[in-house]
Every structure is written in C-alpha cells, then in structure tokens.
Amino acid sequence: MRSQPHFGFFVGHCVLPICLEGGVEYAHKPIFLFISNTRGTMIKHQGGCHCGQIRFTTEYDPIMVAQCNCSRCRRLFGAVGVSTIFGSNEVEITGTPKKYTFNGGSSMPVHLYFCSECGTRLYAVPEVMEGFMGVILGAFDDSVQFEPRAEIFTNYKMKWLRDNGCIKESFEEAAVMERLQALMENLDQRG
Numbered sequence: 129m130r131s132q133p134h135f136g137f138f139v140g141h142c143v144l145p146i147c148l149e150g151g152v153e154y155a156h157k158p159i160f161l162f163i164s165n166t167r168g169t170m171i172k173h174q175g176g177c178h179c180g181q182i183r184f185t186t187e188y189d190p191i192m193v194a195q196c197n198c199s200r201c202r203r204l205f206g207a208v209g210v211s212t213i214f215g216s217n218e219v220e221i222t223g224t225p226k227k228y229t230f231n232g233g234s235s236m237p238v239h240l241y242f243c244s245e246c247g248t249r250l251y252a253v254p255e256v257m258e259g260f261m262g263v264i265l266g267a268f269d270d271s272v273q274f275e276p277r278a279e280i281f282t283n284y285k286m287k288w289l290r291d292n293g294c295i296k297e298s299f300e301e302a303a304v305m306e307r308l309q310a311l312m313e314n315l316d317q318r319g
C-alpha cells in the first residue's frame with residue numbers, strides 16, 4: 129500500500145547526513161532540511177562505484193534529497209554535496225567499501241564509505257543520526273532523477289551554481305535542533 133507523501137522539516141547539526149563530513153568548524157550550526165517522500169511504491173533504485181566492485185539497491189525513495197554547499201562537502205564530493213537520505217536498513221550493499229571515519233560537528237563519528245579501488249564515495253553513516261544513511265547522489269545509476277529540495281550553507285555556495293527551481297528551501301547555515309523530532313515522526317509514518 130502506498131502511503132501519502134509527507135512533508136516536514138528536519139534539523140540537526142552539519143554532521144547529519146546532508147553534510148556528511150561534519151567538523152568542528154560547523155559545530156552548533158544546525159541545518160534545516162525539507163523532507164518529501166513516499167514509501168512502499170515498489171520503485172527500485174540502484175547504483176554503485178565507478179569500477180563496479182560495489183553495488184547497492186533499494187526499494188525505497190529517499191526520505192529527502194538535499195544539497196550542501198559547505199567547503200567540507202566540496203572537498204569530499206566535488207563542487208557541491210548532494211545526499212539522498214535513507215533509513216540505514218533500506219539500502220542493500222554488495223561488495224566491501226572502505227570506511228573513512230572522522231569526527232563530525234557533534235564530535236560523534238561519521239563513517240564515510242568509498243571504493244578502495246576507484247575512490248567513488250558511496251554513502252555515509254553519521255553516528256549522531258542513528259538509523260540513517262546518506263547515499264551520495266552521484267553514485268546512483270539513475271542519479272538524474274533525484275533533485276534536491278533544500279540546500280544549506282548557501283553562504284559558502286559557488287557563485288556560478290544554479291538550479292532549475294527544484295530547491296524550495298535555502299538556508300545560510302541555520303535551523304533548529306528540536307526539529308529533529310519531525311524527521312523521526314516522518315520516518316515513522318513511512319512504515
């Protein structure tokens with residue numbers, strides 16, 4: 129049975145999935161994300177690394193897709209970081225990615241998984257967001273179908289970067305921590 133699309137706001141620190149790298153520089157600067165998703169639609173997405181030794185599949189749409197313009201995401205992912213957020217049990221991985229662990233803004237570890245052969249960054253699991261993972265948009269085979277609905281850290285944004293109007297919410301850095309509960313509630317509704 130297909131559930132209703134639901135909308136809400138998600139808030140947390142930069143260490144959360146949208147900003148996979150975290151870091152003390154952004155400690156206590158929470159993010160504010162727009163959520164839009166359905167579940168149980170039988171839509172299947174898949175992807176993997178450039179060399180093909182790691183693949184993943186999911187029966188779900190992302191809980192949210194968001195863009196982070198911060199300089200740390202830029203270093204890790206290119207000009208901009210775009211993450212698709214899933215529940216950590218919603219994506220099946222085959223192959224063995226290498227893990228790079230660092231402390232995020234909350235001082236809790238973020239585990240970034242990448243292919244040790246070709247270097248493709250695949251997904252990240254921030255410990256502060258137990259139960260969630262952020263799959264890097266570019267790792268999907270059908271990545272063109274995902275568009276960010278929100279962006280954060282626009283004060284760090286590349287001046288030449290534009291979107292097609294898909295981004296409905298933009299934030300310089302901010303949001304409110306207590307909104308985290310909204311994501312949890314929305315995730316519950318997916319089930």
Ligand SMILES: [Zn+2]
Pocket residue numbers: 142146147148149150196197198199200201202209281
């Ligand atoms: Zn970031």
Ligand SMILES: [Zn+2]
Pocket residue numbers: 177178179180181182243244245246247248
């Ligand atoms: Zn690879």
